[in-house]
Amino acid sequence: MIADIGNLALMVALAFGFYAIASSLLGARRDDTRLIESGQRAVGVVFAMVTVSIAAVLILLLTDNFHIAYVASESNRDLPWFYKVGALWAGQAGSLLLWTWCVSAYAVAAVLTQKDRHNRLLPYATAVMMVTTVFFLWMNNFSSNPFKELMAVSDASGLSRSWAPADGNGLNPLLQNYWMVIHPPILYIGYTGFVVAFAFSVAALITRQLGSTWVRTIRRWTLFPWLFLGMGIVLGAKWSYVELGWGGYWGWDPVENASLMPWLTGTAFLHSVIIQEKRGMLKVWNVSLIALTFLLSILGTFLTRSGIVSSVHSFARSDIGVPFTIFILATLVGTTALIIARLPYLRSENKLDSMISRESGFLFNNVLLLAIMFSVLFGTIFPVLSEIFTGKNVTVGPSYFSMIEVPLGLLLLFLIGAGPLLAYRKTSNASLKKNFTMPVALAVISAPIFFLLGIRAFWPLISLVLSTFVLLTIVQEFHKGIVARRRTLHESYLTAMVNLTRRNNRRYGGYIVHLAMVVMFVGFTGSAFVREGQGIVGEGEEFQLGHYTLRLEEIRQSEADPNYWSGKLVLRVYRNGKEVDEIFPEKRYYYATEQPTSEVAIHQNAGEDLYVVFAGLNEDRTKAVVQAYVNPLVMWIWIGGIIMTLGTLICLLPPPQRVEVKA
Amino acid sequence: MKLRFIIGIGLIVVAVAYLAFQGFEKGKRYYHTCDEVAQMGDKAIGHPMKLAGIVQDGSIQRDGDILKFVLEYEGTHYEVQYVGSDPVPDTFKDGVEAVVDGTLDRNGVFVGQKIQAKCASKYEVDYEDAKPTAGDDTTA
Known part of the structure; x- marks a missing residue:
């Protein structure tokens, strides 16, 4: 019953999706407002219908309806309720449905916010967003349907009948983690959001309205998903760190790379679009970048969900591989053809004046980001x-x-630091001297200090010196602005800083994001100094790793949770002989999936993490095998993630009112 | 002016291509199943590769710091000695598909540095061929 409603909603959504495309395009052609508005209402219907089917999947999961193949394979009776909700995005069919929901939600938001601007781009943009939605709806309906029932040929009659196992297969235990529950939806909000910017650029190309309107329209629509994609990547790293138990947070796994690639091109776009706004340059480059970012988002979903990266054979068996390939290739060819056809309208209004200018800084930043993306x-x-x-x-x-x-x-x-110090058009020698002297001098002085502190390896040393340089450039930029404000407005240092940021939120928000990158790079640098060790210890015994001593107090076993058996170690942590913490690494054995997992225990401080895994019991089951890592500076990666979020939120604030009230 | 930009970008591209090539030579690993390695004969010895197969039931043994087990595929099997420092993955047990990163030594023992076992994203169970058993609800 619930499944039927969900299925019906998916069909209706598909039909209205097709209608929205046709009505919008026809309306735009004939300049018929009624058709255009009818198409926009259809977008609302699509969103409502997808919402109904999402609700249906959730109800099926929460009521343990194992007649439904998806529920049977992703959930089980004893799973806590929030993991049952999380099972919505644990499997292919559910996560693709969530994708559709996000895309259609963006479409509704774009239509609602742009409607009153008599925007000629909107009907075409609506059509593009709906083509994407329809593509995903098609898969939700026909290739990867979350409402498919388990069927079996029953008794002598030979008829197929629905059946349900006594209990579900259970959620993959690796996904039974708080970070895992929130990280995919956040990542999806990121992935899907680029559809709006892409749709508006295609609309601008079609209508030949390639002035600055579309650029201004889509800047926020790029920044918002970019933020979520970034948060999704950091949260994914956090999940990998606390759940997978291999001691690291990033393994260049295809699934991780898939999320990094659109982030890189999106970052490139966010920078180069400034040049288009200010100087009318790099237009072809910008439309190409946004198209590339959109394509990489789709590719990311495809890589993650089709199983192609684990093996080509599983790809051939999957039902979504072929439609995805067709969609990606068609979008690639179509967009390229459209850009080529519109080249005459995309001519640059200015040309590069100097190698040492803000423009060329942005250009090299773009080249680097793309080089990283292509190598990944x-x-x-x-x-x-x-x-x-x-x-x-x-x-x-x-x-x-x-x-x-x-x-x-x-x-x-290096460019994060140097770029913002360069002037537009051409940087004079005097300004170079003024802006670079302090940061460069102090960074050079920092090198021997780091060396004496024990950072002897080449790349880590370079990384810390550059981080120092960039940090100083950011401080200098803030200080300059604050001093200028204080001179005219007589504000306190702190008030001046807040007002400065508020009144030029894009610029100073951007600097805060740059600061976040520096902080993260410092965190990444720590990975060069990881130490690891293993101890096989019985109760009351201890072992040493660096300046830590780990003493095993007790091995605790418990069957209290209906979902899993647990073996927990009580480990007392001594640092340089002084007791600092008590930690509890755990090994779990999940009944439903018959799979063990390790719950890592981490003793964390600003300098380093002590990361401990209970690897199992030894042969005669009297001693615990404990794997431990000392991971320096890891906490700064998570702090960087928080700073990045704050900085981007500042950039997203509505533009300040220009009326200056003198205090 | 334009020429200088083209040279600048060209330099970056060449440097990236060089690094990519070097890194690729260092990082690439051919992936072979046990029977493929057997067919390669002596050529397989000493080359870093990924060996794939099924962990033979009951073959996993711990000998001090070294973990020993047998991987088999299509009738061919290899003894594996895992000497890596990372803990073996939780999914690693009798009968699972495993991929070991390492080299084959002269005695025909595969010395592994890294073990992967059937990964998380491949987890979804195929219910297409599943059949109801006693205790399942078969009322539609």
């Missing part, structure tokens, strides 16, 4: 291409990625 893309899809074309199965390990991304990332870090 290459490493991610090379194994797939190799298997398709040569039949040879080859993988590209993390050493490929670290070899190439570390130098490129550090070059980018």
Whole structure:
């Protein structure tokens, strides 16, 4: 019954999706407002219907309706309710439905906010957003339907009948973690959001209205999903760190790379679009970037959900591989053709004046971001291409990625600091001297200090020196603005800082995001100094790792949770002989999935994490095998994530009113 | 002016391509199932690769710091000695598909540095062929 309602809603949504496309395009052609508005209302219906089907899946999950294949394979009776909700995005069918929901929600939001602007772009943009929605709805209906029932041929009659197992297969225990419950939806809000910016750029190309209107319209529509994508990536890293138990947070796994790639091109776009706004340049580049970001978002979903990266064979068996490939190729070819057809309208209004200018800083930042993106893309899809074309199965390990991304990332870090100090058009020698002297001088002085503190390896040393440089440039920029304000307005230092940021929120919000990047780079640098060790200890015994001593007090076993059996260690942590913490690494065995997992215990402080995994019991089950890592500076990555969020939110604030009230 | 930009960007591209090539040579690993390695004969010895197969039931043994087990595929099997420092994944047990990163030594023992076992994203169970059993609800 509930499933039927959900299914019906999906069909209705598909029909209204098609109607919205046709009505919007026809309305735009004939300049018929009634048709255009009818198309916009249809967008609302699509969103409402997808919401109904999402609700239906949730009800089915929460009521343990194991007649439904999706529920049977992703949930079980004893699963806590919030993980049952989380099961919505644990499997393919559910997560694709969530995708559709996000895209249609964006479409509604775009229509509602742009409607009153008599925007000629809107009907075309609506059509593009609905084409994307319809594509996903098609898969929800026909390729990956979350309402499919379990069918079996029963008794002698030979008829197929619905059946349900006594209990579900259970949610993958690795996904039974708070970070995992919130990270996919946040990532999806990021992935899907680029559809709006893409739709408006396609509309601008179609209507030849390539002035500054569409650029201003879509800037926020890019910044918002960019923020969520960034948060999703950081939360994914956090999940990987606390749940997977291998001691790290980023493994250049295809699924991680999939989320990083659109973030990189989105970052490039957010920068180069400033040049278009200010100087009317880089227009072809910008439409290409936004199209690329959209395509990479789709590709990311595809890589994550089709199973193509784990093996080409599972891809061939999956029902969504072929439609995805067609959609990506069609979008790629269509957008490229459209851009080429509109090249005459995309001419630059200005040209680059100097190598040392803000424009060229942005240009090199873009080249670097794209170089990083393409090298990640290459490493991610090379194994797939190799298997398709040569039949040879080859993988590209993390050493490929670290070899190439570390130098490129550090070059980018340098530009984060240097770029904002350069003037538009041409930077005079005097201004170079004025802006660069202090940060460069102090960064140079910092090098021997870091060296004496024990940072002897080449890349980590470079990374910390560059971080110092960038940090100082940011401080200098704030200080300059604050001093200027105080001179005319006589505000206190702090008030001046707040008002400065508020009145130029895009600029100073951007600096705060830059600061976040510096903080994260410092965190990444810590990975060069990881120490690890293993102890096989019985109760009352201890072992040493660096300046930590770990003493096993007790091995506690428990069957209290209906969902899993648990073995927990009580470990007392001593740092330089002084007791600092008591931690409880845990091993769980989930009944429904018959799978063990490790719950990592982390003793955290600003300098380093002590990361401890209960790897299991030894042969005669009297001693615990404990794997421990000392991971320096990891906390700064999470702090960087928070600063990035704050900075972007400041950028997203509505533009301040220009009336200055003198105090 | 334009020329200088093209040179600048060209330099970046060349540097990236060089790094990519170097990193690729270092990071690439061919992936072979046990029977494929057997067919390669002596050529397989000493080359870093990924060996894939099924963990033979009851073959997992811990010998001090070293973990020993047998991987088999299509009738061919190899003894694996895992010497890596990371804990073995939770999914690693008898009968699972495992991929071991390492090299084959002269004695025909595969020395592994890293183990992967059937990964999380492949987790979804195929219910297409599942059949109801006693205790299941078959009322539609």
